[in-house]
Amino acid sequence: MIEHSAPLLAGLALFAFSTLIGVMPMRKLIEVREAQHELRAGSASRLRQITGWTIIAFWLMTVWFLSTILGDWTVGGDLDGAIARSWLRLRILLEIAAALGEQ
Amino acid sequence: MSDAADHSALHCAACAGQCHYAPDRRALECLSCGEVYDLATPDDHLAAQEFPHDPNQTDDDPPILNTAQGHQCRNCGGEVMFTGPALSEACPYCNGPMVLHNGDAGYGTMALVPFQVTVAQAQGAVHRWATSRIAAPGDLGGIVAQASVAGLYAPFWTFDSREALEYWARYTSGSGDNRRTHSTKGRMDVVFDDLLMPASPHVTPLIRDGILHDFDPGALRPYRAGYLSGFAAERHHQSVAQGLVANAPDKDLLIRNKIKQKVAKRGVHSIRYLTDTTGIHYRRILLPVWILHYTYGGRAKKIVVSGIDGRTYGERPFSIWRMAAYSAAFTAAAMALGVFWGAAGLL
Numbered sequence: 001m002i003e004h005s006a007p008l009l010a011g012l013a014l015f016a017f018s019t020l021i022g023v024m025p026m027r028k029l030i031e032v033r034e035a036q037h038e039l040r041a042g043s044a045s046r047l048r049q050i051t052g053w054t055i056i057a058f059w060l061m062t063v064w065f066l067s068t069i070l071g072d073w074t075v076g077g078d079l080d081g082a083i084a085r086s087w088l089r090l091r092i093l094l095e096i097a098a099a100l101g102e103q
Numbered sequence: 104m105s106d107a108a109d110h111s112a113l114h115c116a117a118c119a120g121q122c123h124y125a126p127d128r129r130a131l132e133c134l135s136c137g138e139v140y141d142l143a144t145p146d147d148h149l150a151a152q153e154f155p156h157d158p159n160q161t162d163d164d165p166p167i168l169n170t171a172q173g174h175q176c177r178n179c180g181g182e183v184m185f186t187g188p189a190l191s192e193a194c195p196y197c198n199g200p201m202v203l204h205n206g207d208a209g210y211g212t213m214a215l216v217p218f219q220v221t222v223a224q225a226q227g228a229v230h231r232w233a234t235s236r237i238a239a240p241g242d243l244g245g246i247v248a249q250a251s252v253a254g255l256y257a258p259f260w261t262f263d264s265r266e267a268l269e270y271w272a273r274y275t276s277g278s279g280d281n282r283r284t285h286s287t288k289g290r291m292d293v294v295f296d297d298l299l300m301p302a303s304p305h306v307t308p309l310i311r312d313g314i315l316h317d318f319d320p321g322a323l324r325p326y327r328a329g330y331l332s333g334f335a336a337e338r339h340h341q342s343v344a345q346g347l348v349a350n351a352p353d354k355d356l357l358i359r360n361k362i363k364q365k366v367a368k369r370g371v372h373s374i375r376y377l378t379d380t381t382g383i384h385y386r387r388i389l390l391p392v393w394i395l396h397y398t399y400g401g402r403a404k405k406i407v408v409s410g411i412d413g414r415t416y417g418e419r420p421f422s423i424w425r426m427a428a429y430s431a432a433f434t435a436a437a438m439a440l441g442v443f444w445g446a447a448g449l450l
Contacts (some may be wrong), residue, residue: 022430067441102370
């Protein structure tokens with residue numbers, strides 16, 4: 001019983017933790033949206049406000065990546081195997097994160 | 104270039120009543136009999152004139168002692184003058200109590216853009232701005248509606264310059280094991296025309312870029328008491344050299360962005376540059392703003408409306424619960440996609 005509900009419990013824990021952590025990226029997302037709509041195009045303040053938007057992408061990529069392991073674990077029932085199969089995804093994500101980090 | 108505004112012109116020629124500048128009529132209006140006086144003169148176009156500045160020359164722009172009494176805020180230290188029938192003598196910057204103080208040394212204002220937005224329009228713009236904020240507390244609109252806007256002529260600079268740049272930068276290409284860092288260098292010219300810079304610590308560059316999108320020098324008018332009547336005005340207290348120093352961080356950021364655009368590669372970093380600045384021209388001007396102060400969660404905030412076109416920007420609080428709800432929605436979407444991806448055995 002516990003073995004079957006473990007992915008669900010892990011999913012709930014991930015949901016709660018991500019919701020809590022996500023408050024900061026959400027604030028940044030709103031600030032970026034307001035800057036793009038309300039600050040003068042090409043102005044110094046707009047450039048400053050938009051800086052740091054990558055935190056939103058990092059947060060969502062992390063949640064997505066951990067969820068792929070949960071999905072694999074739920075179907076296969078093998079956590080170690082799911083983690084092992086996620087390495088390629090992680091490598092691709094790290095490449096994307098490195099590219100975003102250079103922005 | 105004088106602050107010696109002619110206050111005798113603020114009395115109605117018909118009934119000797121006090122006159123104030125009416126933004127909706129773009130003219131001076133008598134508060135007693137309603138007589139309207141046009142302030143336009145044939146020389147108004149001269150107000151857009153710019154003045155050259157040579158940083159290698161000694162300062163030929165000494166401050167002028169203002170003999171008229173001003174008002175100084177006990178809260179924030181802001182200094183403003185009230186001309187004619189002011190509606191309120193609270194500090195337009197922070198709403199604090201103000202005390203009279205004797206004239207101080209300041210710099211002459213060259214020109215101003217008169218108010219074109221009325222107090223009712225400004226109040227409406229503030230309310231619309233506050234109630235359209237995403238993830239704002241539910242009571243924000245009500246709190247803002249209880250406060251009222253104050254009209255102020257805020258001091259600004261306009262700067263022109265030509266920058267002859269020599270730059271060095273790095274950028275990256277490829278990914279994974281093929282990732283490489285390259286160096287590049289080049290030359291380019293950047294021209295800044297009418298770069299607006301606040302000359303008051305109370306108006307931040309963020310608020311400037313929120314409310315002043317399309318500055319038109321053609322809207323400048325000579326500095327006259329008639330335009331100021333009914334509004335507070337802050338004097339200029341910065342020398343040209345101080346104004347240029349205050350403008351330097353913005354200019355540096357804009358130059359770096361121009362270099363990034365010129366290099367036009369992914370991951371441009373480690374930018375260095377040398378610049379030869381010539382053709383510096385400036386204006387000391389006043390721009391009209393409506394400021395509304397409110398307090399939320401014990402923190403003082405302000406919303407500013409451009410007195411030229413009503414564009415609005417300001418400081419706002421966030422609702423932690425609404426942000427958490429948005430965060431939960433984004434989390435659920437990312438998790439749903441991830442779980443489906445993993446369950447389907449993709450990649």
